[in-house]
Amino acid sequence: MKIDKIHQLFLQCHSACTDTRTIVKNAMFFALKGPNFNGNAYAESAIKNGAAYAIIDDKTYNTSPQTILVKDVLETLQALATFHRTYLNIPIIALTGSNGKTTTKELINAVLSRKYNTSATLGNLNNHIGVPLTLLSMDKNTEIGIVEMGANHLKEIAFLCTIAKPDYGYITNFGKAHLEGFGSVEGVILGKSEMYSHLIKNNKTIFINANDSIQIKRTIKANTFSFGNTHSSSNIKIDFISALPYVKCLYNNKEIHSQLIGDYNFNNIAAAIAIGNYFKVDDTSIKTAIENYTPTNNRSQIILKGTNQIILDAYNANPTSMQAALLNLEKQSGSKTAILGDMFELGAGAATEHQRIIDLATSLNIDRLIFIGENFNRSKIDSKKAMKFKSFIDFKKYFDPSLMNDTTFLVKGSRGMALERIIALFNVA
Numbered sequence: 053m054k055i056d057k058i059h060q061l062f063l064q065c066h067s068a069c070t071d072t073r074t075i076v077k078n079a080m081f082f083a084l085k086g087p088n089f090n091g092n093a094y095a096e097s098a099i100k101n102g103a104a105y106a107i108i109d110d111k112t113y114n115t116s117p118q119t120i121l122v123k124d125v126l127e128t129l130q131a132l133a134t135f136h137r138t139y140l141n142i143p144i145i146a147l148t149g150s151n152g153k154t155t156t157k158e159l160i161n162a163v164l165s166r167k168y169n170t171s172a173t174l175g176n177l178n179n180h181i182g183v184p185l186t187l188l189s190m191d192k193n194t195e196i197g198i199v200e201m202g203a204n205h206l207k208e209i210a211f212l213c214t215i216a217k218p219d220y221g222y223i224t225n226f227g228k229a230h231l232e233g234f235g236s237v238e239g240v241i242l243g244k245s246e247m248y249s250h251l252i253k254n255n256k257t258i259f260i261n262a263n264d265s266i267q268i269k270r271t272i273k274a275n276t277f278s279f280g281n282t283h284s285s286s287n288i289k290i291d292f293i294s295a296l297p298y299v300k301c302l303y304n305n306k307e308i309h310s311q312l313i314g315d316y317n318f319n320n321i322a323a324a325i326a327i328g329n330y331f332k333v334d335d336t337s338i339k340t341a342i343e344n345y346t347p348t349n350n351r352s353q354i355i356l357k358g359t360n361q362i363i364l365d366a367y368n369a370n371p372t373s374m375q376a377a378l379l380n381l382e383k384q385s386g387s388k389t390a391i392l393g394d395m396f397e398l399g400a401g402a403a404t405e406h407q408r409i410i411d412l413a414t415s416l417n418i419d420r421l422i423f424i425g426e427n428f429n430r431s432k433i434d435s436k437k438a439m440k441f442k443s444f445i446d447f448k449k450y451f452d453p454s455l456m457n458d459t460t461f462l463v464k465g466s467r468g469m470a471l472e473r474i475i476a477l478f479n480v481a
């Protein structure tokens with residue numbers, strides 16, 4: 053079946069879905085295949101659970117008038133999203149970067165939704181499946197779309213841009229993340245800059261942080277709208293006031309008091325203010341939107357347990373965000389403990405990067421350091437204030453939060469380390 057025909061059927065459905073457990077009535081189900089599953093086998097149950105159609109690519113499952121057999125389900129999902137994006141004909145803002153994409157996306161969405169009917173990536177659905185699903189979640193009522201794009205290798209962002217065809221783009225930063233696939237920070241810069249190339253080629257607009265020299269250098273030939281701390285170098289001026297305990301900034305004579313911690317969140321907030329300004333959201337609405345936003349999902353959340361304060365940043369970690377989080381912890385007052393878990397996907401650089409974090413952490417004004425994971429455990433630690441554990445289970449045997457009071461904890465590690473499990477240990481105390 054041709055893609056325009058599938059699109060006509062899709063418009064009669066309420067949504068696109070790839071998981072029978074979350075299927076909603078009248079959805080179009082895409083029977084994707086993975087290393088451990090074959091979605092085709094679920095087509096029948098998807099229809100039983102209310103799906104209007106199931107897109108499949110294995111003819112043995114073509115058993116119902118509601119199944120649509122195609123050559124490749126993933127390619128069809130991507131082609132349908134591309135077709136739908138053109139049909140929508142709305143401004144799309146794309147976001148990528150090594151750190152802070154989801155936070156910035158949510159802040160931008162909070163700001164723009166004060167004036168527009170927006171639709172943004174749900175959670176972290178930012179890859180070759182998530183981006184198509186995000187686009188398919190938008191409809192003719194959507195006035196602005198905000199799409200997060202993630203990548204762990206070259207050409208990925210270029211590919212996602214051919215699907216989402218963004219009119220605007222913002223790269224949060226170029227850091228040490230997914231080095232396994234990108235090879236080096238230069239690889240990260242090249243990979244993320246694929247978004248700039250797409251926007252420049254199509255004469256679109258790039259939002260830039262005028263204080264970031266890489267962003268400036270890579271957008272010399274582009275239409276840009278910039279934010280920074282001076283009027284002379286940027287379109288709008290946003291000043292950093294403080295990050296203690298939460299990020300505060302000044303924009304158009306208004307102080308904005310966010311509920312986000314860490315200097316690094318200043319750039320994320322500033323980007324959202326700048327984009328709000330560009331789309332003519334009034335200053336009071338921008339301020340209210342930023343001030344009301346609270347992070348979720350273990351991203352720089354503050355949790356109070358008795359007299360202890362936990363900065364729960366266990367959602368993910370890489371060398372850049374680990375460094376930013378440690379520098380932020382150092383600035384806190386009182387007793388400080390960092391509990392850090394391994395950083396994944398660092399390829400051949402894993403040993404060096406873990407050692408660097410240990411060396412940085414031990415040099416900072418932090419009272420106690422706990423390193424968990426096989427990589428940290430293999431590293432050299434030469435400091436009385438530090439301990440290392442091979443696994444979370446080993447750490448758990450040792451850790452007794454009832455002995456700790458009036459302390460600020462930073463809890464951070466890669467997703468696979470699931471360090472949010474530490475919160476339950478505090479509950480027992």
Ligand code: ATP
Pocket residue numbers: 149150151152153154155156176178202224225316317319320350351352365367368372373376377
């Ligand atoms: P993912 O690659 O998993 O999608 P992401 O880029 O969407 O991550 P967020 O989920 O917004 O990033 O933030 C994850 C963590 O990255 C935060 O909790 C914080 O530790 C760190 N972080 C956020 N913004 C920045 C930034 N601008 N610079 C450095 N680190 C940041």
Ligand code: MG
Pocket residue numbers: 153154155175176178200
């Ligand atoms: Mg994300």
